[in-house]
Structure formats: C-alpha cells, structure tokens
Amino acid sequence: MKLTFLGGAGEYGRSCFLLEHDHGALLIDCGVMKKKGSFINTYPTLTPSIAKRVSHVLVTHAHEDHTLSLPYLKKLGFTGTVLATSQTIEQTIEYFSKWRQKVETEGDTLPYEKEDEEGLSFEALDDKCTNFWISLTDTVSIMYGRSGHTIGSLWYAVQVDGKTVFFSGDYSLESTLLNYEWPKIGAKPDLAVMDGAYGDFNVTQDTLLEQVMIKLHYALEKRDRVLLQVPLVGKSQELLAAVKHRLLMKGADQIVVEKALYEASKNFGKHSDWLVDHTTAAFFDSLGNGGVTVADSPNEVANGSIGFFTAETLVEKDDWKHDRSTHIISPGPENQELKRMAEVTSIAYSKVMLKVHPGKDETEALLSRLMPKRTVFTHGVRKDVEALVGALHSRTRFLTGEVGVTVEV
Numbered sequence: 001m002k003l004t005f006l007g008g009a010g011e012y013g014r015s016c017f018l019l020e021h022d023h024g025a026l027l028i029d030c031g032v033m034k035k036k037g038s039f040i041n042t043y044p045t046l047t048p049s050i051a052k053r054v055s056h057v058l059v060t061h062a063h064e065d066h067t068l069s070l071p072y073l074k075k076l077g078f079t080g081t082v083l084a085t086s087q088t089i090e091q092t093i094e095y096f097s098k099w100r101q102k103v104e105t106e107g108d109t110l111p112y113e114k115e116d117e118e119g120l121s122f123e124a125l126d127d128k129c130t131n132f133w134i135s136l137t138d139t140v141s142i143m144y145g146r147s148g149h150t151i152g153s154l155w156y157a158v159q160v161d162g163k164t165v166f167f168s169g170d171y172s173l174e175s176t177l178l179n180y181e182w183p184k185i186g187a188k189p190d191l192a193v194m195d196g197a198y199g200d201f202n203v204t205q206d207t208l209l210e211q212v213m214i215k216l217h218y219a220l221e222k223r224d225r226v227l228l229q230v231p232l233v234g235k236s237q238e239l240l241a242a243v244k245h246r247l248l249m250k251g252a253d254q255i256v257v258e259k260a261l262y263e264a265s266k267n268f269g270k271h272s273d274w275l276v277d278h279t280t281a282a283f284f285d286s287l288g289n290g291g292v293t294v295a296d297s298p299n300e301v302a303n304g305s306i307g308f309f310t311a312e313t314l315v316e317k318d319d320w321k322h323d324r325s326t327h328i329i330s331p332g333p334e335n336q337e338l339k340r341m342a343e344v345t346s347i348a349y350s351k352v353m354l355k356v357h358p359g360k361d362e363t364e365a366l367l368s369r370l371m372p373k374r375t376v377f378t379h380g381v382r383k384d385v386e387a388l389v390g391a392l393h394s395r396t397r398f399l400t401g402e403v404g405v406t407v408e409v
Helices: 048-053 070-075 086-105 114-118 205-221 235-247 259-270 278-285 287-291 311-316 336-344 360-370 382-391
Strands: 002-007 016-021 024-028 054-058 081-085 121-125 140-146 154-160 163-167 191-195 225-229 255-258 293-295 306-309 326-330 348-351 374-378 397-399 406-408
Touching: 024 048, 024 154, 048 054, 054 070, 070 086, 070 114, 081 086, 086 114, 086 121, 191 360, 205 225, 205 235, 205 326, 225 311, 235 255, 235 259, 235 278, 235 306, 255 259, 259 278, 259 287, 259 293, 278 287, 306 311, 311 336, 326 336, 336 348, 360 382, 374 382
Parallel strands: 024 054, 054 081, 081 121, 163 191, 191 374, 225 306, 225 326, 255 293, 255 306, 326 348, 374 397
Antiparallel strands: 002 016, 002 406, 016 024, 140 154, 154 163
C-alpha cells in the first residue's frame, strides 16, 4: 500500500487521503478548505485518473473540510460508493446545500453540477457494528468506531494484504457530551494517520468548561446579556448542555437558542447511544418543553440571559451592536467580521477555548493504545505538528505529512 496526501496534511482543511494498493484505491474523506481562496487551494489535488480508480470513500464525519469535495470527485469520474454512518450521510447532504448557497451568494462558481451531488452513491455503515473487521472487497477489510467529535463521527482502520493503516479522523477522548470507542485492531498498525489540530495544547476539557462558566458568571452578575457565537453542530451542543448542567440556571434568567441551532440540538436527543450519558439525551429531547426559549434574533435575548447564535445570524441581525450591555463570547471558530463589528462598536468581546480535537495527553493516550510503527499528523499546520511531536514520548517513528507527499506502507 501507499498513502498520498491530496489535502489536509501540513494545513488545516480539505482532508483527503488516497490509499492505493495492488487491487485498487480508496479515499478517506474528501473535503474543502473553508476559508476563501483560489480553486487550487480550496479543493484537494484530485484528478480524473484518481477519481475513476477509487472504489470507495470512507467518510469520518460530515464537516465541510471532510466532505464537500465529494461532488467534485463525482464530476471527475468517481462511480464508487461513499461509506459513512446514516447520521453523517444526512448531515453531509445538508452541507452540500449550504455550501452551494454560500458559493453562489459570493458570486463564485462550483466546479461541479447539482446532478453530481445527487448522483453520489451513499451506503450507511451500521453504527452498532463497531470494532469488528468487515470485508469491503475480497482483499480489503475495514474496522470503525466512534470518535467523540460529533454525532456520526468515526475513526477507521483499513487492512490490505496483512498491512494496517489507522485513520483517527477528528477525535476527542475528553468530550463531556460524546463517547469515544477505543480501537480494538488486534495488531500494531503499520501507519497511523492522526488528528494534530491543536499541536501540543494540553488543557483538559473540564478545565476549559469551568473557565467558560466563570466568564459567563462574570457577565451575568453585571446583568449583561450574553451572546454565545457557536457553530450549528459540534461544540455548541456540548456548551449548551454544560451551561444547563453547570450553571443550573443560577444567575441566568433564560437560555435562548437560535431556531436552526435548536433543531440541530433536538436531533441529539434522538441519538442517546452516541452521548456520554442518557440524562444529557433527555435534556436535548425536552428542549422544546421549557428547556430553552427559541428565537429568530439575538435582539430577543433579555439582559441577564444567555443566547446561542451562529456567527452568520449575529452578523445579519446586528441590532445588538447598539446595546452596550451586550457581551459576545466566542468558543470558536472565530468569525472575523463579527469580531470587527464588536471592536468598532466597543461591544464587549471575549474568545474562549473549547476543544473538539485532542490535546497532547489525549494524543499520547491513543498512541500508547495503538502502538503504531509509524505516525503522521494531519489537520494541523507544520509548526503546531512539530511542537506536538517534540512534546510526545510515544515509541513510534514520526513522519512529516505535506500535500503531495506519498508514504509507503
């Protein structure tokens, strides 16, 4: 086997890894670079030859930087099958629509047609059948398990002719919301492709959540209204559950949630087996029964209350910038336009950290469990990856990954 990085190595975005073997080829993820740039920097370095040779794409999760080049792959001649959990498939199709709308609104052109989105062949993996080897073809076997990143997210192991490659996907061992399944591969992987997004950052999720709660308490004690800028799916749900459980509504008059975020959060209640505990699932399931207040605009958040809104909504419905009692808190990813608006109008703005990728100790723990012969970090810029490698004590040979680099397995 050999692994070629078509994107996502030495950079943060457009994850796309080509795994070739004597009998064919697979892709692991096929995403875009979300920040605006040239075509060559937005999409992976795919070619018609690669697209026609690939039989399957293994998708770790639905986020844009892992899925939104799938229609482009189809346009180039891909006729194979996209494998993912049913939750990831459903979310991916929604992301296709949002990406198309975003690109067209910005006056740009997609490198594929809507028919390429609709022509993709998806097959749902059984999310109850984790940590078992499954025959993909006569010569290829795969294993997968839950990665703790979002609902439906997976890690994968691929085995061909006695050689094994492990792909961590985006993962978290410390999520207070989502569970993680340790890989039971049965042998040391010949190569591990690991999430290195946070470099050597090493603060626990519990500590970070407590820091966020302190920041919220401070704002609420001043009777400010707090607007939390959050993504639609991901750390927003972990933070929503944490605010409910840790603040216990003391000092907060109300929790207000944007309508689209409310719908996405309600969905978490339908997937209790993906969550750390069932009480959290019950909380999400009961959101519409007095758990939170649903709103269309941040202007509906009263002083002394907490509102959860996406950056897009905060930018579009910007009457908040005329109210000096507003405090915007962003757990990331930060929106630069929103940040500039707050600075210009002298509205209080705070950046806080909340993890959706592994810290150094989490990386050390997974490597100690896997004991791979060689390891390469992706999903991070080179300086962060180098800092991580320098801080680790694992007995593995570290390789440098860059777009265009091929690693022999």
